Amino acid sequence: MQPLSDLLVLDFSTLLPGPMASLFLAEAGARVVKVERPEGEDMRRYPPRLGDEAAPFAALNRGKESLALDLKAAGAIERLRPLLARADILIEQFRPGVMARLGLGYAELKEAYPRLIYCSISGYGQAGPRANEAGHDINYQAIGGLLGQSLRRGGVAPQPPALVADIAGGSMPAVLNILLALRERDRTGKGCHLDIAMTDAMACFAWYGLATGQASGRYPAGGEGVLTGASPRYRLYATGDGWFLAVGALEEKFWATFCTAIGLEEPLRHDACDPDATGGRIAQIIAGQPAAHWRALLEPLDCCCTVVRSLDEAVADPHLTARGLFDRQVEEPSGRRMVSTPLPLAPVFRDAAPALRRSPAVGEHDGEGG
Structure with missing residues (x-):
């Protein structure tokens, strides 16, 4: 029952x-x-x-x-x-x-x-x-x-x-x-x-921005939040064949693994110094290879990096099925x-x-x- x-x-x-x-x-x-x-x-x-x-x-x-x-x-x-x-x-x-x-x-x-x-x-x-x-x-x-x-x-x-x-x-x-x-x-x-x-x-879904604004005295504008575009650790990056890689490597251990895997230069790994520079360089690197390359390289590393699935791929995904x-x-x-x-x-x-x-x-x- x-x-x-x-x-x-x-x-x-x-x-x-x-x-x-x-x-x-x-x-x-x-x-x-x-x-x-x-x-x-x-x-x-x-x-x-x-x-x-x-x-x-x-x-x-x-x-x-x-x-x-x-x-x-x-x-x-x-x-x-x-x-x-x-x-x-x-x-x-x-x-x-x-x-x-x-x-x-x-x-x-x-x-x-x-x-x-x-x-x-x-x-x-x-x-x-x-x-x-x-x-x-x-x-x-x-x-x-x-x-x-x-x-x-x-x-x-x-x-x-x-x-x-x-x-x-x-x-x-x-x-x-x-x-x-x-x-x-x-x-x-x-x-x-x-x-x-x-x-x-x-x-409710804007909870992080609300907390940030009340603590700092200034609500973040569009794209300024850590989860809405400001951090290179949490973004969509275009691949060389026109598709996308979803990067969610917020924690340091995931970020370090990701940076090493893609060969990001050491100074740029300190993303707090110049997030736009770091993000721009990552975008260049990811655009240099097709989605299948990044899927094979990054997904097995368990570093919160996933090639975006189309819906027809999702309905056949072994985990979801x-x-x-x-x-x-x-x-x-x-x-x-x-x-x-x-x-x-x-x-x-x-x-x-x-x-x-x-x-x-x-x-x-x-x-x-x-």
């Missing part, structure tokens, strides 16, 4: 943050019922297709159920009441006030269902000057100071590779706080309203299969066997009630 196998989750969310949060809960055993518009949620229309289904939707909705319902229609709330009466957790991702206007706000539901844990995920939170402002991941990273940590004024702006705000600011804090709320409910018998703002977590990262599969309604979204869920909390599970068709479980 999995830790959440006795819980029912009603998921009103769409796209990424809420659906990934409920996927965590589903993978830990919870029954998750997606409440969708009759035409289905927006992610069902995102390319590419996997048979009859959108691949991004299938990857996020393994093992869930679908209830198609127009929340604005007469009688919609009454249709939901059997599920609401049994639900432990409700996840919603509308702008503040929308659920209340539909008759499903926390204040309305709290009286009838006092044990309900009600989780609201939004960009800027349920209150504050920006609460009703539209945004996406890149906007939340921008306003929270995270993007500015690595951008140099006048420099080239790289596209962030990760949806940090959506996942690390929305999905994961939602799961963390839901689990804390379940623990609190065990003690008190009462549910609560969780206000998860994706922008809030961006300051040995960890079972891509074992869980999802089948869309017409029968095609793909790897489900890999989740960092401890094996002890997963089902014993990586069972194949379906992603639901729109309204597939309409007649199943509570």
Whole structure:
């Protein structure tokens, strides 16, 4: 029996943050019922297709159920009441006030269902000057100071590779706080309203810059932090064939091994004297050989130097496959299969066997009630 196998989750969310949060809960055993518009949620229309289904939707909705319902229609709330009466957790991702206007706000539901844990995920939170402002991941990273940590004024702006705000600011804090709320409910018998703002977590990721600024009286500008470009020990270096070497040799023992391996001149190894000179010379050396050379030379030395892997290399990596990262599969309604979204869920909390599970068709479980 999995830790959440006795819980029912009603998921009103769409796209990424809420659906990934409920996927965590589903993978830990919870029954998750997606409440969708009759035409289905927006992610069902995102390319590419996997048979009859959108691949991004299938990857996020393994093992869930679908209830198609127009929340604005007469009688919609009454249709939901059997599920609401049994639900432990409700996840919603509308702008503040929308659920209340539909008759499903926390204040309305709290009286009838006092044990309900009600989780609201939004960009800027349920209150504050920006609460009703539209945004996406890149906007939340921008306003929270995270993007500015690595951008140099006048420099080239790289596209962030990760949806940090959506996942690390929305999905994961939602799961963390839901689990804390379940623990609190065990003690008190009462549910609560969780206000998860994706922008809030961006300051968490800027922790080092915040500490530096408060201690020194000056917050570091973009590229000035040890981990954001100022140190030659922690950078990406272009290889001779146009790819990249990730160097994270912060500690002296790793740095010494790295410098010796690449033949860096002794004076430049004292990188605190002139970091730009040291970094510039390392860039010249690394650019002199292809990625395969540095992979063969540096990775066996255990000095925190790794050639960047493409995604197709990552899914075939012996370590990642040995960890079972891509074992869980999802089948869309017409029968095609793909790897489900890999989740960092401890094996002890997963089902014993990586069972194949379906992603639901729109309204597939309409007649199943509570």
